[in-house]
Amino acid sequence: MPSPQTSHIVTRFAPSPTGFLHIGGGRTALFNWLFARGRGGKFLLRIEDTDRERSTPEATAAILRGLAWLGLDWDGDVVSQFDQKDRHAEVAHQMLARGTAYKCFSSQEEIAAFRAESTASYAVFRSPWRGADPASHPDLPYVIRMMAPQTGETLIEDEVQGRVVIKNETLDDMIVLRSDGTPTYMLAVVVDDHDMGVTHVIRGDDHLNNAARQQMVYDAMGWQVPVWAHIPLIHGPDGKKLSKRHGATGVEEYQAMGYPAAGMRNYLTRLGWAHGDMEIFTTDEAKAAFDLKGIGKAPARLDFKKLENTCGHHMAMAGDAALLHELQAYLAAAARPPLTEAQSELFLRGIYCVKDRAKTFADLLDKAQFMLATRPIVPDEAAQKSLDTVSRGILKSLTPQLQNVLWTKDGLEPILNHLASESGLGFAKLAAPIRAALAGRTTTPSVYDMMLVIGRNETIARLKEASA
């Protein structure tokens, strides 16, 4: 039964469609999603496309794909901020009517000149039109500025950052409606969050200062201020802001590299958030455990080793069919050919002996090569070395013995053990050429597992081929 005070939670993710879904954005979305989903709330998606110059439908599509891959589903339709522009203008004019905003006729040149001249420490632009008599208004283009309080303080009660005090004198009368009648971000974000019923704004802490400005809009309209939670941004391994030179920054790149979505989710969840000593979470566990309190205030660095380790856990935890399904999606994302029906069947039969040692799907596929490959098996350099004359002779003597043996580990073991001691090689030395023959490489699952997975005929065929 949902508890009444937690069932009205509404969070949102509001990216601007100017590129792919950034890994940091993915984490922000994840936090919002976890918070809402863990509390029976709603998670909404809004595309902040008011900047017509930079917004592209391709970017929106990429963001949606990224979210879908991460398994973050949203409630209702995707909201286009641009579509709400009339509503934004309406609110701007309401503010005008209420006297909490005013028309400013200062040109951009005038403002630029002010900024250039003011080397003073307090370079806050004060519009001369604040409080001007409407009768004195010229017939010129104007912007609508917020009538912001110029004294006193604005208090941000932030779930992550704590109580943050911003002195109002450091804030200017921000523009809410541009001279072309379109809204600025500062207005649009507030109007949309209010209209969409957003109760918790969880976003990057690059918006912490903006929260003060936005809070003024809430106050000007008499709207309820949402719960703020400004989370630190993700940094690269060197502690600098995450950028291209650190490697992958787009969520979809991680998919293409083969990281499982569940592992990615787990890693991102734990990056900058903790729940005691717990490290590995199923999605349900994460939803239940996630809270704003556990979010750290310092920026976290991306650590690929830990990402891999986390993904390894999830790879091992996953069901076989689910792994096959996600593997196929990975292959498509990485522009690689899908597994055929027959390969899929083999994969399902043999996946048990490779999945707990793989960290990514690329890794999994590589380790599964022995079952997916078709003859001739071409040994790599290291494997070739173990297929010397002596070894080939031994393999040759092995094949007839496999003809009628019971095809189980118990059936095979005595034969291989006997051959190992009889040849004087010992098991380790005997296993090497068998690995080379069956998989063409030196790093493989157990020889028994391989034989059982590929079957009697294929085993004999590969041994014959290698010993010929």
Add this chain to the structure above:
RNA sequence: GGCCCGUUCGUCUAUCGGUUAGGACACCUGGUUUUCAACCAGGUAAGAGGGGUUCGACUCCCCUACGGGCUGCCA
């Protein structure tokens, strides 16, 4: 320049005035083993610096240093 935020092992973090400062990744050692991996056991490793407050400070306050953010008719 101004304002805001941050700083515990290499990394992610626990700690919410009194702990031998805990866990995870990585690393090292040992064990197991059919190579690698996995697995098991153990180990190295931390409170940026300086002042306070306090019987006692990683924890509260101040300063400094360093890092980040904001300061747009971008979002």
